[in-house]
Every structure is written in C-alpha cells, then in structure tokens.
Amino acid sequence: MIAVFMETRDGKIKKSSLEALSEAKRRAAELGGQAVAVLVGSGVEGLGSGSFAAGADGVYVLDSPALADYSAQGYALALAEWAAEARPAAVLFAATAMGRDLAPRVAARLGVGLVSDCTGVAVMNGKLEFTRPIYAGKAVLTCSLRSSPQLATLRPNVFPLGEAVPGAGEVVRKDVVVPDGAVKGRVTEVLKEESCEIDVTEAEVIVSGGRGLKGPENFALLRELAALFPRSAVGASRSAVDSGWIGHQHQVGQTGKTVSPSLYFAVGVSGAIQHLAGMSSSKVIVAVNKDPEAPIFKVADYGIVGDLFQVVPLLAQELKKALAE
Amino acid sequence: MNILVFIKRVPDTESKIRIRHETKAIVEEGLNFVISPYDEFAIEEALRLREAHGGVVRVVSAGKDESVAVLRKSLAMGADEAFLIKDAAPETYDGLRTARMIARAVERKFPGTDLLLFGKQSVGADNSQVPAMVAELLGLPQATVVTKLEVAHGAATACREIEGGAEKVALSLPAVVSAQKGLNEPRYETLKGIMAAKKKDIPVVTLEELGFGADDLAPQVEITGLDVPAARQSGKVLQGDPADTARELVALLRNEAKVV
Structure with a gap:
C-alpha cells in the first residue's frame, strides 16, 4: 500500500x-x-x-x-x-x-x-x-x-x-488524540500575496526576467505576457532580485526555486549557471535576448535575438491571437 | 539568549558539478567551498538577535575537518564560539543521519539553548530535511523557510513562505527556525573579526562523545546512481524583424512544440 x-x-x-x-x-x-x-x-x-x-x-x-x-x-x-x-x-x-x-x-x-x-x-x-x-x-x-x-x-x-x-x-x-502541550507552534494567520499570482513552482507557464529588463517597472511587460496563460507566474533571475526589482519568492535558480513548467520564457536573462540549473528541466524553453552569444540560447528550444522591449509586446500580441483561435 | 546556528560547507553556486562514477560522488577537487548561502542568513539573524537581546551565538557544523574553514568564517562574521562535529563520512544525502548527530549534540553539549537556526536547505543536497527533523527529535516547534522573525518574552513569531503568500507561525521557545533568502542581508566579515577569529579555538566533538557506535549512523538512503543531466540541445534561434520573429515563434510554439 x-x-x-x-x-x-x-x-x-x-x-x-x-x-x-x-x-x-x-x-x-x-x-x-x-x-x-x-x-x-x-x-x-x-x-x-x-x-x-x-x-x-x-x-x-x-x-x-x-x-x-x-x-x-x-x-x-x-x-x-x-x-x-x-x-x-x-x-x-x-x-x-x-x-x-x-x-x-x-x-x-x-x-x-x-x-x-x-x-x-x-x-x-x-x-x-x-x-x-x-x-x-x-x-x-x-x-x-x-x-x-x-x-x-x-x-x-x-x-x-x-x-x-x-x-x-x-x-x-x-x-486522533493530540495531548495537551504536544503542539508548541502553530499557524496563526495566512497572508496572501496581493497580486494573487500562483507560485513559480506550481505554474505551468513561467515568464522570467533578468537584468535586460533594466528596471522594476518593466516587469509589467512580463506580467502581460504571463496573464495570457492560465496557471502562469512571473519569475526572475538572481540579479533582478538582488537589484530589488522583484521579490525573492520569484527567483528561479540555485538560491531560488527549481522549476519544471511546460513553457518557460527567459526574457533578458543571460543564463548564469545558477539560473540554468533551476530551469533546465522545463519542457519548452524560449529565450529573448539581444546578445546572440548569451548562454541562455544554449538551453533554449526557441530563441529570438532582439530587443525585448520590441519583441515582447509583439509576442504577446501574436500569442493572444493564437490563444483566441 | 543562547542561540545555536548550524552551517554546512558546500561548493559555491558558481561550481560546475562533475561526477566520479565509481564512487557515486561529486568530484571535489578544484571546487571552491563556502558556507551554504542560506546558512549565512541564519548566522546574520543570530547576530542581530544577540545585538538586540544579548546572549551567545554558537555555530556548529557537522562534517570533515575541512569544515573548520567555514566555521572560522562564521567567527569572523561575529559568532562567539564554533564547534565541529567530526564526521568523516562522504555525503550520504540522508538528512536523518545528520539530524540525529545534531539533536544529540544539542542535548549533550548545548543544554539551555533558546533558538536553533538553520538555512532552509543546504545548497547541494537540497534536502530541506535537517531543521524539521532536529525539531522533531528534540520535541521542539519549528518554522521553516522563514523570511521574518521576531523574538520576545520566550516566544517567537515567524513569517514563512508558502505558495503565493506567507503564513505566520507562533512558536514557544526553544524552537527551530530555518532561514530563507529575504530574512536579512548577511554582513561581511571585518578585518578585526578575521584577526580575532584566527585566534579562536574550534573544539571538535567526536561521534563517540555523542554516544554513537560504528553502526549507529548507517545511512537509510542507498545511492543507486549519480549523474549529470543530459545536456539540452540548443534549438532554433530567430533573428531579424521583431514582428516576423514574434509571428514565427508563436507558429513554432503552436505547430512544433504544441504548447500553445
């Protein structure tokens, strides 16, 4: 049994x-x-x-x-x-x-x-x-x-x-008999994150951003892309987290979370060894990066070399059309 | 407050891992070893609690003689004392084995401890087992994966990370807490700290002293294989007009990868 x-x-x-x-x-x-x-x-x-x-x-x-x-x-x-x-x-x-x-x-x-x-x-x-x-x-x-x-x-x-x-x-x-005094610690409150996002470890689609995003405000681009999919979440590289652009609970990689979604978008993520370790078991990996030599392209199934600020909105547009069909 | 912090010596996260197949172990030569990153948050939290409440911070590591280097670093960060539980065994990936050593050491060597701090997991074995196991073996409450900790009047409140949020856990002391990134920003060692740490003695606690016989710590985990994952093949890379590449990518995701 x-x-x-x-x-x-x-x-x-x-x-x-x-x-x-x-x-x-x-x-x-x-x-x-x-x-x-x-x-x-x-x-x-x-x-x-x-x-x-x-x-x-x-x-x-x-x-x-x-x-x-x-x-x-x-x-x-x-x-x-x-x-x-x-x-x-x-x-x-x-x-x-x-x-x-x-x-x-x-x-x-x-x-x-x-x-x-x-x-x-x-x-x-x-x-x-x-x-x-x-x-x-x-x-x-x-x-x-x-x-x-x-x-x-x-x-x-x-x-x-x-x-x-x-x-x-x-x-x-x-x-079950729980003797008095056997439980010395208990959960007193559950606090939901305001964004209501699901955790990266549970998401089927992850859209991750790295240093290429240049600032916290640009994570909005990724949220828009992620919002097209049910059970999706926004992830981040360590450098984006350490720059204070997004909370550490979004960090993917060693000293972050190891994830295995069906679809992983790495946007402006160069692909440090710690990040690759955490996401290489994703089923399909898509990379968008302006540097054709970025290590992320070595593990990506599909890649676009280009400016993410141009590519991501267009990608969202195309995906929206495809998903609506 | 009497605080114990448990740390582990691990290869730094930049390391490329190679396998020695005949021994089913990783190749240690050429690796740079550090304090497991989550353990640094535990050390920092202990130092801050000492600054706020007074008391003693003792750091303990179980492992080979080489672990003295990470213990000395914790002294340089500001810990008062450091101890090595000497265990010459190679990595067993068996959390219970380590937890039994630690729990016994706490009982025999460190009575009167108020708080046991750990990293949420060692970087490497990635087990996330030892803190909760030690808590159970000692009958103590626990909060694991903690990003905020408050201690006052013999009790603690911890915020632990859960999927899509956090939960608040109320604990009576003594208690076990494991640290997650975000708990604090670990300090660097100072030159003065490094000089002082050099002079400190790091006592060794043997397994015999803890009452373990030769067979008492046989691992329950039987390693049947250890390998590196198959390398991913790099795929199709599109270049050119952003609109064209976006359209082409979506077509590939739909028709070839079948994920859209």
Missing part, C-alpha cells in the same frame, strides 16, 4: 497532492498493491470524494479539533501514529511548502529516511527507486531507502494527473 498525504488549502485538496496520488496509483499497480489518500484535519471527511475521483483505493481521515489549523507537530504526530498502525510500504507528500515542512518531521518520528523533491519514481526489486535533482539540477541522484515505510516528497508539476475515475468508497475516519 502506498499512502499519500493530501494537503488541503482553503478547503480544497491541492493539485500537487493529486499528482502524487496519481503517481502512487501507477506505482502501486506495478507493485500489486493499493494507493490510499490520507487527510488530516478537523471535519475534512467531505474532501474524501475528490481523492476517489483521482484514483484512491481508500481514504483515511485523521481527525481532531486540535488539527483544525496546520501545525507540523500535530500533523506529524497524527501521520506517524497512523503509519505505525497501517504499515504502508510508502508515504508520499507533495514537495510544497507544507510537504517540505511536514515530511521530515514524520520521517524523524518514525525513525526512517526521506527522499526530497523527487522528479521520478520507479519500481525496482519490489521497492521504490527515486530520482531527484541535486545541486539545483546540476546533478541527478537515484536512490532507494533501506528503512520502511519509504518516505518521499514529489515535486509539483512533474507527475501527470491520472484520468478522473467515477468511483467512491469507504472513508475510514480515525480520531
């Missing part, structure tokens, strides 16, 4: 958790076992149906009023207790802010190893074999775990969603 922790935000299961569940389903089929979804919270049974639609063979709900708000300590306690009893072969998490916060605590509580931010999962000798980029993508590690259950976090946007299946099953609810 492969279990997947289903992360919820604003009363909805996150897409990256459904991706992890889809992958669990595929690997469980290979291993001849089941894929189950595990929800943690207070009164979240209603979210079980979404997990069945994504292919879960079973849904477990770990419930306690003390788990209404996310806390790494409370959630880890619930999940580790469940895993010790249910004995799944593996527990997978999406490598999101919450998954990265929570999975190590669960691993430490169970005394088992964890593989972070996987981009591939295979079955080898009855166990899972994980592939993950290290050095922000400058190298690729494959590994397995000697300990059980096998714990891993899976990078968002990499694993395809399975087809929705009509199906329902039993939701098994388990009441």
